[in-house]
Amino acid sequence: MAKTVLITDDTAFMRMTLKNVIEKNGYKVVGEAADGEEAITLYRELKPDLVTMDITMPKMDGITAIKEIMKFDPTAKIIVCSAMGQKPMVIEALSAGAKDFLVKPFDAERVVESLRKIGS
């Protein structure tokens, strides 16, 4: 059965781009969240195999959302997809529990490689 993915990004354009890449490569996108709060709610509801997480978002940022999701499910597999690739932010995201960090703009291959590696 196809692995399920929850996409988190505040721009609809980036959610659409990610969804195209993810679904073309045999994964099933089960939900789309536009901020950290939505990501937490949808994670609890859908229990996806993998999550992509933006960092800079309204209402609740990605770092806070990662911490909350990890509290609920310490086995959650979260991949950060953010333009914000500065060292302190990468360290904070990985310490919060993210398994990988992709800096935007990313190419499709890098996204798929990360989904395979983290999802296996």
Place this chain on the structure above:
Amino acid sequence: MNEVRLDFLKELANIGTGHATTALSQMLGGRLFQLVVPDAQMLPFREAADYMGGLEHTVVGIFVVISGDVAGHMACVYPLNSAYALIRLLTGEETPEIDELGRSALQELGNIMVTSFLNALSKMTDLLLAPSVPGLAVDMAGAVWESILAGAEVAGEVTVIRTRFSAEGEAIEGHIIFLPNEEDFGKIARRCGLEGL
């Protein structure tokens, strides 16, 4: 403003813009070609809007507030025809107006360009320059300029970087505005080995 300070600011602007342009080119799948070397100017802020094409022209502005170790403001401004060209290149859609998907694509493009610029400065200085969620305004340049500067500490001059590209036969022009707070600009300079700027 002394010459060393001006040169340093221009150099920062050029490095940041180089990274922002590379990011934009990657987003467009390598279809973008830079036509001219980015040109950084220090302008009194009242003149800056004129330099960007005049107060009465409609432009699209994408702007963020910077926080972390350095506070300030930053923005990308595109004339309307360049914004339409970018939407077409990003979404493949031809629209008579900037619709929801177009706004979202421009917002993401602005976000990636601004953040790539700040990432480059962060790497040079080992300081955190975190952008806020970007705001987007489509309006006359004068009004957009006011949105960008809302809350900014503008002492006198601002750095405006003009860039020009070509992608699939379309000429695209844009401006990047970088406004670090005065005391934090000194912090950036010190990290780069320049005292007293």
